[in-house]
Amino acid sequence: MLSLVVFLPVLVGLVLLLVPQRRRLLIAWTWIATAAVDLALIIALWIGYALNAGAIDHGAGGRGAIGALGYEENIAWMPSLGSGYHIGVDGLSLPLAAMTAVLFLACAIYSGRQEHRPRAHAALFLFLQSVSLGLFVSLDLILFFVFFDLSIVGMYFIIAVWGHGNAARSALQFFLYTFLGSLALLLGFLVLYLASDPHTFDIVELIRVDPLKNDPLLGGLALLAISVGLAVKTPTVPFHTWLPPAHTDAPAPGSVILAGVLLKMGTYGFIRIAMPILPDAWRTYAMVFVIVGVISVLYGALVAMAQTNFKRMVAYTSVNHMGYIILALGAVGILGGNSGPAATLAVTGAVTQMVSHGLLTGALFLLAGVLYDRGGTYEMSAYGGLADPAPRFAGLTAVAVFGSLGLPGLSGFIAEFQIFTGSLSAAPIPTALALLGILITAALLLHMLQRIFLGPAKGPQGAKLHDLQTREVLSVAPLLALAMLIGIFPRFLLDLIEPAAQTLIHLVAR
Numbered sequence: 001m002l003s004l005v006v007f008l009p010v011l012v013g014l015v016l017l018l019v020p021q022r023r024r025l026l027i028a029w030t031w032i033a034t035a036a037v038d039l040a041l042i043i044a045l046w047i048g049y050a051l052n053a054g055a056i057d058h059g060a061g062g063r064g065a066i067g068a069l070g071y072e073e074n075i076a077w078m079p080s081l082g083s084g085y086h087i088g089v090d091g092l093s094l095p096l097a098a099m100t101a102v103l104f105l106a107c108a109i110y111s112g113r114q115e116h117r118p119r120a121h122a123a124l125f126l127f128l129q130s131v132s133l134g135l136f137v138s139l140d141l142i143l144f145f146v147f148f149d150l151s152i153v154g155m156y157f158i159i160a161v162w163g164h165g166n167a168a169r170s171a172l173q174f175f176l177y178t179f180l181g182s183l184a185l186l187l188g189f190l191v192l193y194l195a196s197d198p199h200t201f202d203i204v205e206l207i208r209v210d211p212l213k214n215d216p217l218l219g220g221l222a223l224l225a226i227s228v229g230l231a232v233k234t235p236t237v238p239f240h241t242w243l244p245p246a247h248t249d250a251p252a253p254g255s256v257i258l259a260g261v262l263l264k265m266g267t268y269g270f271i272r273i274a275m276p277i278l279p280d281a282w283r284t285y286a287m288v289f290v291i292v293g294v295i296s297v298l299y300g301a302l303v304a305m306a307q308t309n310f311k312r313m314v315a316y317t318s319v320n321h322m323g324y325i326i327l328a329l330g331a332v333g334i335l336g337g338n339s340g341p342a343a344t345l346a347v348t349g350a351v352t353q354m355v356s357h358g359l360l361t362g363a364l365f366l367l368a369g370v371l372y373d374r375g376g377t378y379e380m381s382a383y384g385g386l387a388d389p390a391p392r393f394a395g396l397t398a399v400a401v402f403g404s405l406g407l408p409g410l411s412g413f414i415a416e417f418q419i420f421t422g423s424l425s426a427a428p429i430p431t432a433l434a435l436l437g438i439l440i441t442a443a444l445l446l447h448m449l450q451r452i453f454l455g456p457a458k459g460p461q462g463a464k465l466h467d468l469q470t471r472e473v474l475s476v477a478p479l480l481a482l483a484m485l486i487g488i489f490p491r492f493l494l495d496l497i498e499p500a501a502q503t504l505i506h507l508v509a510r
Contacts, residue, residue, distance in 0.1 A: 002071040002087055005041045005097075006133045009034055009104075013126030021119050028112045031122040035105040038129065042101045045071060046094055050496060068499060069139075069204075070094075078142070082193065082200035086139040091500030092271055092351055095493060096264055097136045099358045102482065103260045104129045107253035110366055110475035121162060125253065128154040132261045136268060141189045141201040144273070148185065148233075151262055152178050158254040159246060164372075170249040177242035178232055185229025185269075191222040192277060207276045207507060219281040226274050227289075234266030236296045236326055240319050247315035248378070252369020255311065259318050259365060260358035267325045267354055271347070275329065276507040283508065286333025287427070289326055294430045296323030301440035305447075311368045311378045313448065314361060317404060320437055321357045324419050325350045327434055331423035336509050342422045343508075347501035348494060349418025355493065356403070356411035356483060363400040363479040367393065370472055371452075375463035380448060385457035390467040394453045399480045401449055403487070405442040411486035 012034040019027055049070040072088035089097065107125060114121050131154060135147035152175060160171035193199050195211035195218065212219035232239040247255050275282050300320030307313035328346040335343045370393060372378055387394035403410035406417075416438065423431045459465045468476070486493055 001041070001045065002073060002089065002137055005038060005045065006087070006130055006137060008038055008041075008130075009126040009133075010130035013123035013130075016119055016123045016126070019119060021117070024113075024115070024118045027118050027122050028108075028114070031126065032105070032108045032112070034126060035101065035108040035129070038133075039098075039101040039105050042094075042098050045089065046098060046496070049089065049094060068503070072139075074139075077140075081142070082196075082198065082202065083140055083142040084202065085143065086202055086204070087134075087137040087143070088139050089137055090503075091496045091498070092504070093136045093268070095351060095355050095496060096268060096358075097133055099264075099355045100129070100132045100136065100261050102479065103256055103358055103362050104132075106362065106366065106475040106479055107256055109471055110256075110369070111253050112471045116162060124154055124157055125257070128158070128257060128261075132257075132265075135265055139203045141192065141203060141206075141273070144203070144269075145182070145186055145189060148265060148269075149179070149182050151265065152182065155254065155258060155262060158257075159250045162251040162254065163249045164251070165249040166245070167249040170245040174242050174246040177239075181229045181232025181239070183229075184225045184232075188222045188225030188229065191218065191225065195222075203273065203277070210277070210279065210510075212278060213280055216280065216284065219278055220285065223274060223278045223281040223285060226269070226278075230266040230269040230274065231292075232266070233269070234263055234322050234326070235319065236292050236322060237299050237319065240296070240300075243319065244312050244315045247318075247365075248309060248312050252366055252372070255315075255365040255368070256362040259315070260362040263318060263322060264354045264358060267322060267329075267350070270326075270329055271350070271504060275332070276504060279508045279510060282333045283336050286330045286336075289330030289333065290423075290427045290430050291330075293323045293325070293327030293330055294434050296320065296326060297434045297437035298323075298440070301437045301444070305440060305444040308380055309378045310371060310380050310448065310452070311365070313380075313444065314364045314368060317441060317445075318357070318361055320441060321353065321361070321404075323437070324416060324434065325353050327427075327430065328353075328419040328423050331426035331431075332505060332508055334426040342425050343505045344422070344498060344501050345418045346422030346426075347504055348497045349415050349420075349422055351497045351501070352411065352486070352490070352493065353415035353419060356415045356486065359479045359483045359486075360400050360403040360410075360412060363396070363476050363483075364404065366472070366476050366479075367397050367400065370468060374465055375460040377460055380451045382460045383452045383458065384455045385453070386459075386465060387453040388457050389465045392468045392473060396468070396473075396476050396480060397453070398449060399484075400476075401445045403480070403483045405445050406438050409484065409487045411483040411490075414487055414490045 069088040304316035
């Protein structure tokens with residue numbers, strides 16, 4: 001079942017390559033139907049996992065070393081290397097897989113009228129969907145690395161072929177920067193492989209044996225290599241410089257996947273690999289991650305405030321929001337064995353923030369695409385008073401903005417409240433400083449709303465300032481509806497995450 005979810009999109013993408021280019025409608029509807037079916041399958045997995053979680057092995061060894069794994073598949077792939085096709089889901093990965101499917105479906109709907117090479121466009125997004133889902137269910141380091149690298153390749157072509165502005169340069173910068181990070185990640189994986197006895201790349205087995213528990217120097221070096229690779233992908237300061245140009249020049253659906261899915265590969269790597277496999281090193285250097293998180297929060301918010309380009313501003317808010325996650329995960333390491341409910345809140349808030357950011361920032365990037373389609377520019381000074389000719393556009397943007405700044409009733413509040421509550425006892429001063437990030441984010445986002453949507457209506461010469469079309473509403477509104485659902489009724493999500501968060505905390509504190 002899990003393999004079907006992972007590989008269905010890429011198989012359909014290969015079939016689409018046989019469809020004549022002129023059959024744009026068939027290509028579009030096939031893409032939408034595939035994304036919808038994949039989402040339905042993940043919902044079925046979620047329901048089955050929630051109903052059967054109590055019966056899943058929670059033991060101290062074997063499968064249970066990582067917590068309650070569901071739909072597990074473990075097939076020998078390269079046995080001489082200790083690597084296998086090992087996949088499964090738990091409360092940390094299943095929400096991200098579901099978010100991934102939702103965002104790809106939104107992109108499929110939004111791209112329904114793609115005219116430039118629609119066949120290759122749809123096939124490439126379906127390939128990226130399989131790669132992204134594969135990474136979130138991987139339980140083998142080599143498998144994780146393969147999907148991690150393939151996501152870089154897919155996004156490179158999306159930016160280079162369908163981007164605008166200086167797309168070729170931005171795509172090349174994105175590829176080289178993130179590929180360099182993946183090499184650092186591979187180096188860390190090789191250290192873990194060589195330290196284990198018997199040698200293995202299996203994540204569950206590495207967690208069980210804790211291969212570097214008696215070697216703090218090598219453990220610290222392995223954590224450094226892995227963290228650099230994941231920090232580039234996240235990205236955190238100072239590894240963030242590839243992100244703004246990549247977002248600015250990428251097409252709107254590409255920015256959605258880049259921010260909503262690919263950035264989460266970095267933060268997910270911390271909770272799936274770095275923290276449970278290297279618990280001693282994580283506790284030792286936890287304050288470093290807290291400091292990096294706070295710097296990312298404040299720097300991302302302050303630089304976003306200085307932007308005049310709408311899309312570039314949203315890109316810098318992603319650096320800000322990812323900083324909250326790193327802060328929370330660092331706080332868990334400081335708490336260590338004295339974790340209690342605070343650490344559970346921090347981890348649960350971090351995972352909830354990943355989901356919330358994907359939904360809200362994905363919606364903002366789709367809305368940025370609408371703005372560009374109407375006026376041909378992202379410069380906020382070129383627009384004004386759009387609430388009059390485009391009330392649906394203004395209303396949906398306002399909801400996405402208020403969710404991003406953490407207004408109660410939306411998912412951002414649930415995530416950030418848990419992060420700050422869980423981190424405060426471990427790192428009170430850094431957490432208090434990070435709170436300023438919310439104030440700065442609120443100021444810059446509300447200022448953006450005022451500039452673009454209030455006052456007399458204006459736009460670039462020749463702009464068509466009409467309201468959202470049906471496909472645009474259908475791609476954006478469900479993302480915001482889900483953010484509201486999580487904000488008002490979070491229990492269905494938190495009940496899934498919390499048991500896995502408690503398992504992770506136990507592994508870090510051992």
